[in-house]
Amino acid sequence: MVDVASFLGDNPYFSAGFGLLGVGAGLAVLRQGARRGADLLKRQLLVSMEIPSHDKSYQWVLGWMSRRGIEAMRAAEDGRGMPWARRQIARAVMPRHVAVQTSYKQHDNGSVSTAFTMVPGQGKHVFFFNGALMQVDRQRNAKMIDIQSAAPFETITLTTLSRDRSVFSQILSEAREFALSQNEGRTVLYTSFGPEWRPLGLPRKRRLLSSVVLDRGVSEGIVADVRDFIANGKWYDDRGIPYRRGYLLHGPPGSGKTSFIQALAGELGYNICILNLSERGLTDDRLSHLLTVAPERSLVLLEDIDAAFSRARQQSEQAAYQQSMVTFSGLLNALDGVASSDERIIFMTTNHIERLDPALIRPGRVDVKVLLDNASAHQIRRMFVRFYGTDCDALAQSFAAALHGHTVSTAQLQGHFVVHKKDAQSAVDNVGALLGQAACRSAP
Numbered sequence: 547m548v549d550v551a552s553f554l555g556d557n558p559y560f561s562a563g564f565g566l567l568g569v570g571a572g573l574a575v576l577r578q579g580a581r582r583g584a585d586l587l588k589r590q591l592l593v594s595m596e597i598p599s600h601d602k603s604y605q606w607v608l609g610w611m612s613r614r615g616i617e618a619m620r621a622a623e624d625g626r627g628m629p630w631a632r633r634q635i636a637r638a639v640m641p642r643h644v645a646v647q648t649s650y651k652q653h654d655n656g657s658v659s660t661a662f663t664m665v666p667g668q669g670k671h672v673f674f675f676n677g678a679l680m681q682v683d684r685q686r687n688a689k690m691i692d693i694q695s696a697a698p699f700e701t702i703t704l705t706t707l708s709r710d711r712s713v714f715s716q717i718l719s720e721a722r723e724f725a726l727s728q729n730e731g732r733t734v735l736y737t738s739f740g741p742e743w744r745p746l747g748l749p750r751k752r753r754l755l756s757s758v759v760l761d762r763g764v765s766e767g768i769v770a771d772v773r774d775f776i777a778n779g780k781w782y783d784d785r786g787i788p789y790r791r792g793y794l795l796h797g798p799p800g801s802g803k804t805s806f807i808q809a810l811a812g813e814l815g816y817n818i819c820i821l822n823l824s825e826r827g828l829t830d831d832r833l834s835h836l837l838t839v840a841p842e843r844s845l846v847l848l849e850d851i852d853a854a855f856s857r858a859r860q861q862s863e864q865a866a867y868q869q870s871m872v873t874f875s876g877l878l879n880a881l882d883g884v885a886s887s888d889e890r891i892i893f894m895t896t897n898h899i900e901r902l903d904p905a906l907i908r909p910g911r912v913d914v915k916v917l918l919d920n921a922s923a924h925q926i927r928r929m930f931v932r933f934y935g936t937d938c939d940a941l942a943q944s945f946a947a948a949l950h951g952h953t954v955s956t957a958q959l960q961g962h963f964v965v966h967k968k969d970a971q972s973a974v975d976n977v978g979a980l981l982g983q984a985a986c987r988s989a990p
């Protein structure tokens with residue numbers, strides 16, 4: 547009989563194979579140990595923050611990184627005030643792969659300019675922030691699409707050492723401040739897009755309240771009411787009253803309803819969410835949802851409410867089909883709102899208050915109703931002086947006297963002054979052109 551143990555032990559091929567197997571297994575264990583050790587070390591030493599593209603802060607952080615990138619690039623190139631070693635590091639860590647982000651900015655004179663900024667592209671980049679070394683990993687998931695924007699789903703992951711974790715909140719607040727500072731002195735108009743609000747065009751230069759000339763005390767009255775409402779959130783809360791206020795501005799076309807709301811938003815530093823109730827595809831649920839998720843510090847504007855909900859329209863089932871799918875009771879429910887303690891200021895405008903259902907404009911839904919009428923003598927004089935200066939007071943008087951007894955809207959006055967913008971006397975001499983318009987307007 548062959549002694550198997552001594553045979554295998556004496557066999558040099560087997561011993562070598564066994565040895566190799568042992569070495570391989572040892573290496574595998576070591577490798578796995580090293581990987582686990584590295585994972586453990588990573589978990590202990592590093593922290594990361596993931597920002598998905600559907601989160602509001604995503605664009606803020608991208609914008610902030612582009613600004614920091616520009617600053618870092620300038621500093622590294624210029625190198626002033628930076629130690630040599632630090633400058634080399636700054637140059638070394640500058641992103642090698644950047645993506646372009648185009649933005650438009652409206653200047654105070656109304657012109658629009660384009661600016662191109664470089665943001666870190668897909669992949670990993672490193673940078674310093676307040677002395678902490680950070681890694682940015684920007685990844686795109688081509689398989690996941692954001693259904694709202696039809697853009698691929700992206701994430702930015704920021705990683706840094708655990709001891710520096712406080713920089714995350716610093717970055718987020720800096721990014722937010724930076725984004726808000728871009729809109730300072732401007733009014734953002736939002737429009738509904740599916741279940742959310744999206745900015746409509748560029749933020750606009752704030753309209754001055756003094757540029758909208760209303761009759762004596764009207765503007766001051768509304769501004770005081772809104773300010774009082776904004777300052778008394780606790781009062782509403784203590785009494786369990788929903789914290790919302792509704793305003794209805796009614797009156798003939800071109801009397802400054804929309805312009806006043808824009809100027810009011812500018813005065814308060816608020817933005818405007820414009821909701822078109824006749825929009826195709828708007829349902830009761832969406833309307834209700836939109837009113838509850840309106841951005842903070844914004845006025846919700848429902849324009850020409852009579853076009854969407856006159857009494858006649860309510861009686862016509864067919865009309866309801868042709869237009870949006872919002873029902874009258876859906877609108878009332880949306881205005882009454884869910885039990886939300888968030889501040890909600892709703893402005894409605896109409897040219898025909900008499901066509902509105904009393905249920906829509908009862909207190910609680912509409913708390914303040916204000917008529918913005920055709921131009922009064924007071925408005926005519928003030929608009930004249932606003933256009934031609936205070937030294938034209940006497941001309942303003944004769945202009946107003948010439949229009950006495952005629953119906954002219956403030957929009958028509960503006961049009962007339964624009965035609966005669968260089969010459970106050972010519973505006974007075976040609977007042978007949980306005981009277982002609984007034985006569986045409988009142989003809990059937």
Ligand SMILES: Nc1ncnc2c1ncn2[C@@H]1O[C@H](COP(=O)(O)OP(=O)(O)OP(=O)(O)O)[C@@H](O)[C@H]1O
Nearest residue numbers: 757758759760799800801802803804805956957960
């Ligand atoms: N009271 C006013 N003071 C200054 N400008 C005014 C005034 N009323 C109208 N305008 C000017 O006329 C134009 C149209 O005004 P606006 O759209 O605000 O009127 P509106 O009452 O909302 O009209 P509509 O009922 O047709 O929507 C704007 O360019 C605005 O500057």
